[in-house]
Amino acid sequence: MSIRTRFGLIGGVAVIAAAVAGFALTDAPPAYAQTAAKVESQTRPNFGLLLDPPARSYRNRGSHRRYDYRSHRPDWNPGYPPLRPGGEEVVLVDCGGNPGTGAVEDAVRRVRPGGTLIIRSRAGACVGWLNIDKPMTIIGEGGFDPRDWARQSEPTLQAPDGLPCMTVSQGVRVEIRDMVFASPRAGDAACIVGYGAEIVMNRVGFRHAGDEAAIYADGGLLDIRNAVLDAQTIAPAIVADGAVLNAWELTVTGAQSGMEVVPGAGQVSRIAATTMKGTGAPNAFGPRSIGLIVRSGREYGRVEVDNTAICGFVEGVVVEGASVSVANSRVCRSDKGVVLYSGELSLTDTRVRASTVGVAAAAGHAVIIDNVFAGVREVIYREPRASVEARGNRVWSQHVCRPQFRDRYRGRYEPYWRPGDGWSCSNNPYPRDWWADEDGMLGVEYVDDGYRLDGWDDYQDGNGWYDRDGRYIRNDRYRGEDRWGGRWGR
Secondary structure, rough: OOHHHHHHHHHHHHHHHHHHHHHHHOOOOOOOHHHHHHHHHHOOHHHHHHHHOOOOOOOOOOOOOOOOOHHHOOOHHHHHHOOOOOOOEEEEEEEEOOOOOOOOHHHHEEEEEEEEEEEEOOOOOEEEEEEEOOEEEEEOOOOOOOOOOOOOOOEEEOOOOOOEEEOOOOOOEEEEEEEEEEEEEOOOOOOOOEEEEEEEEEEEEEEEOOOOOEEEEEEEEEEEEEEEEEOOOOOOOEEEOOEEEEEEEEEEEOOEEEEEEEOOOOOEEEEEEEEOOOOOOOOOOOOEEEEEEEEEEOOOOOEEEEOOOOOOOEEEEEEEEEEEEOOOOOOOOEEEEEEEEEEEEEEEEEEEEEEEEEEEEEEEEEEEEEEEEOOEEEEEEEEOEEEEEEEEEEEEEOOOOEEEEEEEOOOEEEEEEOOOOOOEHHHHOOOHHHHOOHHHHOOOOOOOOOOOOOOOOEEEEEEEEEEOOOOOEEEOOOOOHHOOOOOOOO
């Protein structure tokens, strides 16, 4: 390469560099395109979020608290090998009267997977937090009879203040028998917490006082039988969020709300032979007072309720976007008996006592057959978005069962009742044995909700008639059909 050529290339590069520098020093137009793109990216709706809604939340307040067991027991080591290998088939722990020693937590670690932990509490309740990360069976040595709850209620295990009684890890199955749990100062902690676990309880009792549910199951299975749950809380006593719930011979008292169920797809949740007693007073703050609320989740689930009493709540049963069947049950001492906001409701062979409305359907489909309604001001309320099938229902009410009077013969009036839409009024007194199984269960004195006319018994025996204002006029001269202008009644 010649010297001339080399200097020519150097000169060309210098010219290009000078041109670039001159363009940079001039006033360039503002970057409107970049600013517009930035604003558009911030304001564009996230259609992916709309099409794929967020996962279910616990009472629409975000994810439920996840408890940190390591802060309670710094020496806890869930890895392999564990701190103390659990190789014992049966472990008996007697830790009563020694709170804070960690004896019950240490006993859990000693049990091998599939083993049995027996808790003895002769000197007082064991105090500790059971963190179950392997399948096992937990038994209280003293036994428990739910029929003798008022006398036999000494706790077997008590939770530390502000902490759970027991947490169960994902995929772990634990069986619990003859135990009484106590969490008298729970704060915002539940007594039993399961995350995708299988919790099976039989003959158990709970005494819980705090701001959260006594039992919280996030997915998995919650099977509870022959149990008593006294939960002094404004939250539902039991929350099954995406879990399969099986409840049988369960009594729930004290809580402002009984149960909250968000059923998942697959198996049906069943509640049978269960009693839920509310406070019987309207709530001035906090969540609504509801006996059983069934909410919708990502999946459309189903809950079946049979032979169950739900008394003392502002709203007895509430359905929000699920399929619920209520049969052979009792809803009593309520303001609204059953409320369907959306979804499907089947109500059959059930007695509903409510001060305002028996069944209120805002949307969805309701089938209401062969039920008894008492004390209501309106039997069935339906909004345009709801469809209701009703037949064979009987009503005892002094509000909707007032008769009308028609002239039968020369100013002698007879009473008659117009049939409702799928229901008819009963003229007999409300049965006392029914009352005993309903409001009487809460200690309320008997009240006859049926509308009784003056002289009704004599009128039915064929004596007298009524005037146009419904006043009974007794007449012993004309009886039976003769009072209506028969042969001797003119």
